[in-house]
Amino acid sequence: MTVQLTVRLFGTLSLRVTDYNHKTGIAIEVPDGVTPEDILKHLRIPMTHIGLISDGNRPLKHDNILTDGMTVHVFSLISGG
Amino acid sequence: MLKLLRIDLGKQSYVFEKLSPEYAKLGGRALSSQIINREVPPTVDALDPRNKLIFAAGILAGTNFPNSGRLSVGAKSPLTGGIKEANAGGSAAQKMPKLGIQAIVLEGCADKLTTLKIDTQGVTFMQANSIKGMGNYQVIENLKQEHGDKVAIISIGPAGEKKLKAASVSVTSPDFHIRMAARGGMGAVMGSKNIKAVIIDDQGTKGVKIRDKEAFKSAVSKFTKGVLAYPMIEALKVFGTPVLVNMINALGCLPTRNYSIGQFDGAHKISGEYIAGLMADRPNSVSDHKCMAGCIIGCSNIFTDEKGEVIVSGLEYESIVLTGSNCMIDDIDTIAKINRACNDIGVDTMDVGAAIALAMEGGLLKMGDGNAALSLVKEIGSGSKNGLMLGNGCKTTGEKLGSKRIPHVKGQSLAAYDPRGLKGTGTTYATSAMGADHTVGNAIPNPLSQYDPSSSQGQWQISSFLQIYHAAIDSLGLCLFASLPALDFADLQGHVVQGVAALYGESLDKDYIKQLGISALKAERDFNTRAGFTKEDDRLPLFFKEEPLLPSGNVFDVSDEDLDKVNAF
Numbered sequence A: 001m002t003v004q005l006t007v008r009l010f011g012t013l014s015l016r017v018t019d020y021n022h023k024t025g026i027a028i029e030v031p032d033g034v035t036p037e038d039i040l041k042h043l044r045i046p047m048t049h050i051g052l053i054s055d056g057n058r059p060l061k062h063d064n065i066l067t068d069g070m071t072v073h074v075f076s077l078i079s080g081g
Numbered sequence B: 001m002l003k004l005l006r007i008d009l010g011k012q013s014y015v016f017e018k019l020s021p022e023y024a025k026l027g028g029r030a031l032s033s034q035i036i037n038r039e040v041p042p043t044v045d046a047l048d049p050r051n052k053l054i055f056a057a058g059i060l061a062g063t064n065f066p067n068s069g070r071l072s073v074g075a076k077s078p079l080t081g082g083i084k085e086a087n088a089g090g091s092a093a094q095k096m097p098k099l100g101i102q103a104i105v106l107e108g109c110a111d112k113l114t115t116l117k118i119d120t121q122g123v124t125f126m127q128a129n130s131i132k133g134m135g136n137y138q139v140i141e142n143l144k145q146e147h148g149d150k151v152a153i154i155s156i157g158p159a160g161e162k163k164l165k166a167a168s169v170s171v172t173s174p175d176f177h178i179r180m181a182a183r184g185g186m187g188a189v190m191g192s193k194n195i196k197a198v199i200i201d202d203q204g205t206k207g208v209k210i211r212d213k214e215a216f217k218s219a220v221s222k223f224t225k226g227v228l229a230y231p232m233i234e235a236l237k238v239f240g241t242p243v244l245v246n247m248i249n250a251l252g253c254l255p256t257r258n259y260s261i262g263q264f265d266g267a268h269k270i271s272g273e274y275i276a277g278l279m280a281d282r283p284n285s286v287s288d289h290k291c292m293a294g295c296i297i298g299c300s301n302i303f304t305d306e307k308g309e310v311i312v313s314g315l316e317y318e319s320i321v322l323t324g325s326n327c328m329i330d331d332i333d334t335i336a337k338i339n340r341a342c343n344d345i346g347v348d349t350m351d352v353g354a355a356i357a358l359a360m361e362g363g364l365l366k367m368g369d370g371n372a373a374l375s376l377v378k379e380i381g382s383g384s385k386n387g388l389m390l391g392n393g394c395k396t397t398g399e400k401l402g403s404k405r406i407p408h409v410k411g412q413s414l415a416a417y418d419p420r421g422l423k424g425t426g427t428t429y430a431t432s433a434m435g436a437d438h439t440v441g442n443a444i445p446n447p448l449s450q451y452d453p454s455s456s457q458g459q460w461q462i463s464s465f466l467q468i469y470h471a472a473i474d475s476l477g478l479c480l481f482a483s484l485p486a487l488d489f490a491d492l493q494g495h496v497v498q499g500v501a502a503l504y505g506e507s508l509d510k511d512y513i514k515q516l517g518i519s520a521l522k523a524e525r526d527f528n529t530r531a532g533f534t535k536e537d538d539r540l541p542l543f544f545k546e547e548p549l550l551p552s553g554n555v556f557d558v559s560d561e562d563l564d565k566v567n568a569f
Helices: A012-016 A036-042 B028-039 B136-146 B184-194 B213-229 B229-241 B241-250 B274-279 B318-323 B330-343 B347-363 B370-382 B385-391 B393-402 B421-432 B459-476 B492-505 B512-532
Strands: A003-007 A024-032 A050-054 A070-077 B005-006 B013-018 B053-057 B071-076 B083-088 B101-107 B114-119 B122-127 B152-155 B169-172 B178-181 B195-199 B286-289 B300-304 B308-314
Touching: A003 A036, A012 A070, A012 B013, A012 B229, A012 B241, A024 A036, A036 A070, A050 B241, A070 B229, A070 B241, B005 B195, B028 B053, B028 B071, B028 B083, B028 B101, B028 B459, B028 B512, B053 B184, B071 B178, B071 B184, B083 B512, B101 B274, B136 B169, B136 B178, B136 B195, B136 B330, B136 B385, B169 B184, B213 B229, B213 B347, B213 B492, B229 B241, B229 B274, B229 B286, B241 B274, B241 B318, B274 B286, B274 B300, B274 B330, B308 B330, B318 B330, B318 B512, B330 B347, B347 B370, B347 B385, B347 B393, B370 B385, B421 B459, B459 B512, B492 B512
Parallel strands: A003 A070, B005 B101, B114 B195
Antiparallel strands: A003 A024, A050 A070, B005 B013, B053 B071, B053 B101, B071 B083, B083 B178, B114 B122, B152 B169, B152 B195, B169 B178, B286 B300, B300 B308
């Protein structure tokens, strides 16, 4: 079984992915049971560079299970000032 | 050993004073707060001549320790009625120690509007008639023409001269852009003392004496390497603080429509990513501007229009959100113009932004009308009734308009993080002696940590920890962003301590940073207690507890008992 996901990258993260499309993000098909951490490994983005992972409405933990059709928003590590 | 420069404005006299044991080896916020707590009567009116205005350089200022040039500006606040320290980048703090000065204490009140010049000859008192009523940009240009481009200029705009409660203090960057010690009405205190500007000229001075140069050099090298390796720095270099917009929006905590919603439909159009795209196409825009000498990050920017004319520098997250999404304004050029007008008049973009939203909610102008907001801000300078209301900040504006939803603590407006979703930051807003403030302890989550910012539990511990740490950072004169990596990597804190130890030529306690932070916080709490503050002042406005934040439905539900534990050091 696989799931279809859309991954949207913010901040400098998009610079790490060749031909990233800012309007559409990246569409990926991955095995069922995948987590945000797995997605980032797939994209070769270290977890230490991440400030927030969100489903668009609420934060996700690195080990949450992603479901078919989700859009995952991933943000550069940043803090307030 | 550096000294205090005490200036008696009424007598036009001054003295360089050896630091007493109570003030020795302090700098920045810790020094400013100790002086205020010991020397200012806590119940005195903030605009009374008995209040004192302090400009304090950080402990590491004047050295080549990275990002160590924050200037602390302190006094009793006319906005909060409590103690205040607002700090800014710029070049003033780096120059003061080279002149042998750890802090400048302005006492009393000048008879006429005055400009002070501080250089190797001492202090010169100059009439300021020619720049009276002038905005900060023209003041800086005139004084630069007169005194050269090697000086630092601290100044106030018309709002400070009018003693408005949201008046800010401007500090020039090395290239004469404006940085603001914006919060708490420090500009009004400067205005009450009849001081329009302070020029600091360190030409002809030698560097700061470092006792153990080799150890200091090693600390600088290791700290620099560690900070630059931290992943967050990359995003700050490219996008600056506006990169926070999309993330805080995704968290559902972006203040929108006077803190009634946590997400803004127009967030993308005010985001760091969008601004960077605009700036790439605009002549003379700079995305990695450095506000102080020795900066290794460059998180500031110079935002220009399509013709390449500078609108403002820097265009920062807090200003963008408080005058943008919180007012339902999504046009970044209009937001930048509001920012410029605030800088020129000399008012805090955050308190004024919160006040604009209240004025919109109260029907004084249409919600989301950017041009009307800009016109209203300009009225602060011209002194209309509504302008004066706005210039006195969000609490005054909300009360005059009969609002029940005034987003303030101790009279100071909240920052650009809704406390219902970010409850650690909300706990800091509630319990800081400074009033609602994010720089004194902002708790932003990280997906690798177990910290849950929306839980009602565990918030007082993180807020207390961060408030202690940031009080120390403000005392060292370090920029917030250079100090954040040290929260994740303890060895970086060790390099900071090593740097201070090498500067003094003596060993320091392993808990030096914690002790320094607590010393500042204790002085601040003591002053506020004697000024009449109680634990009832350490609370958020009721609507944050009762009104669910959309779309999450969160309310601020950290208990009063937990809030009361934050400052029990």
